[in-house]
Amino acid sequence: MLVHMQIRNLAVVRSLDVDFSDGMTAITGETGAGKSIALDALGLCLGDRADADLIRAQATKAEVTASFGLAADSQALLWLRQQEYLQDEDGDDGLCVLRRLITREGRSKAWINGYPVTVTQLRELAPLLVNIHGQHEHQLLTRNDHQLALLDAYARHQDLLQQTETAYRSWYQLRKEQKQLQQQQEETAARAQLLNYQVAELNEFALAEGEYQELELQHRRLSNSAALSEDSSFALNALYDGEHNNAYSLLQSALTRLEQQLDVDPQLEPAVRLMREASVQLEEAARELRQYQDQIELDDEQLQLTEQRVTQAIKLARKHQLxxxxxxxxxRQLQAELDSLAAHEEASQNSGERVAAAAESYRKAAAKLSASRIKAASELSDRIADSMRQLNMPHGRFVIEVTHQSQAPATRLGTDEVSFNVTTNPGQPLQPLAKIASGGELSRISLAIQVITASQLTTPTLMFDEVDVGVSGGTAATVGKLLRQLGVTNQVICVTHLPQVAAKANHQLRVDKVTDGESTETHMISLDQGERVIELARLLGGDQITAATKANAEELLAVG
Structure with missing residues (x-):
């Protein structure tokens, strides 16, 4: 709950420190005194738009700090722990301090427990700390989207909302992918046709990896086979097979004569050794040449086939510009691309089944959500009707109509249409809330709805900004009673001009505007019992406080 607020140089406030307590707190004061300043300041801490015009005249900056005490199981404490914004590691102090600074240049800074944060993060945390109900909220109540949000808040079926939204996003994403696949399929149809022709042609030719280099080598060998045979035969005769003066015979003759001279001069040994090795090498070369000659093919038919394959390879390569x-x-690349397009086409065909399955999942989730809404609508309708009768509308009827259309356009909130329908007079038919003619009746109905739906919220602090406008007399006392009851489970802070409401509060703060003729300041003070009597008497009778108004005020407090 909100435990303390510090305001510096904001609007008509120079310096203000206010402590808040649990239960119901009423904030009262004269018209124009600035009763809503605490709500405005708190709004800044919760991420409202910062405007340099809010800074007090002659000041260079405005600053607001709000301190909250958190329960051990609160969602706010869990959020702080997840974001690592706790003042101590365990969060045992149960404290959350929000601070907002606005400069005259229009810049804004924010902190949570001393950690710099963005305004977006303040707005994420805000609904876990405070729920603010404004005096013009009855205008929102005429909107169907707001009515749906209120019904969902009352039903507290966040899990069903989450399931429906998840199913919707899944369906939406699959439909988007299906559309993209269909568009791509149309765009790639011509490409697939071309690839089919090209791959079929290359499949028929079936050139293997590295085969072209082998074909070139084979072609050179076959086309020069006669010359290769002639030259290798000449070399063989010159080295070994020739009858006269072949290299091997000459080498053997020279080697024999030198070996006979080794005993005479051992220095011939290196030359003899090299000649012996050369003799072996010549024999090896002759053997290789004989084998080479055996494998030389003088095959014109094979040469023709090889030439044809080389020519076809060159023709296909030129066709593909490589x-x-x-x-x-x-x-290989074209085949891979064609396989990819085939897989894409199969995925496009299967996408229809996936979209249909996702649609079915969404419709089932939306139907469960609708059933929960219908059940909550019946209960909430009865409670609002009871509150209307307490708020001086004895013939009031209130019905929340939930229309579920299974084939309606999908939204993340399901396929329901929600309408708040009301009648306040006997014999009048139910009609949408927006058609209520009486502003006072609409205000009272709005208040009943806000109080009842707020009771379902897990937000620890509820703030009401003059939601009792248009209410008076005994009805005002009932409003105060409703807010007091709400203060049993939540911290309730209510800005009011009605003494009957203020008298029901556990605590009361008074807002005063003080001026010295040159500057104006707003102060907020906590009232004790005697001061509450005086303030209530002022609310009852204006500036002239009489014994009668004081007695009336004391009676109100006693009843409260």
């Missing part, structure tokens, strides 16, 4: 030795790799 080198022949790149053709096999290009073939």
């Amino acid at each position: 080198e022949p030795d790149q053709l096999a790799g290009h073939h």
Whole structure:
């Protein structure tokens, strides 16, 4: 709950420190005194838009600090722990301090427990700390989207809302992907047709990786086979097979004569050794040449087939604008692209089944959500009707109509239409809340709805800013009673001009505006019992406080 607020140089406030307590607190004061300053200041701490015009005249900056005490199981404490914004590691102090600074240049800074944060983060934390009900909220009540939000808040079926939203997002994403797949399929149809032709042609030719280099080598060998045979035969005769003066015979003759001279001069040994090795090498070369000659093919038919394959490879490569030795790799790439397009087409065909399944999941989730809304609508309708009768509308009827259309356009909130319908007079038919003619009746109905729905919220602090406008007399006392009852489970802070409401509060703060002729300041003070009597008497009778108004005020406090 809100335990303390410190305001510096905001609007007509120079310096203000206010302590708040649990239960119901009423804030009263003369018209124009600035009773709503605490709500405005708190709004800044909760992420409201910062305007340099809010800074007090002659001041360079405005600053607001709000301190909250948190229960051990509160959602706010869990959020702080997840964001690592606790003042101590365990969060045992149960304190959350929000601070907002506005400069004359229009800049704004914010802190949570001393940690710099963004305004967006303040807004994330805000609904976990405070729920503010404004005096013009009855205008929002005429909107169907706000009525739906109130019904969902009362029903407290966050899990069903989450399931419906998750199913909606899944369905939406799959439909988006399906549309993209269909568009891509149309765009790639021509490409797939071309690829089918190209891959079929390359499949028929079936050039293997590295095959073109082998074809080139084979072609050179076959086309030069006669010359290769002639030259290798000449070399073989010169080295070994020739009858006269072949290299091997000459080497053997020279080697024999030198070996006979080794005993005479051992220095011939290195030369002899090299000649012996050369002799072995010549024999090896001759053997290799014989084997080479055996495998030389003088095959014109094979040469023709090889030439045809090389020519076809060059033709296909030119067609695809690349080198022949790149053709096999290009073939592999085209096949991969064609496989991808085929998989894409299959995915496009399967996407329809996935979309249909997602749609079915969404419709089921929306139907469960609708059933929960219908049940909550019946209960809430009865409670609001009871409150209307307490608020001086004895013939009031209130019905929340939930219309579920299973095939209605999908939204993240389901497919329901919600309408708040009311009648306040006998014989009048139910009609939408927006058609209520009496502003006073609308204000009272709005108050009943706000109080009842607020009782379902887990937010620890509820603030009401003059929501009792248009209410008076005995009805005002009932309003105060309702707020007092709400203060049993929540901290309730209520800005009011009605003494009957203020008298029901556990605590009361008075707002005064003081001027010295040159500047104006707003103060807020906590009232004791005697001061509350005087303030209530002022609310009852204006500036002239009489014994009668004081007695009336004391009676109100006693009843409260």
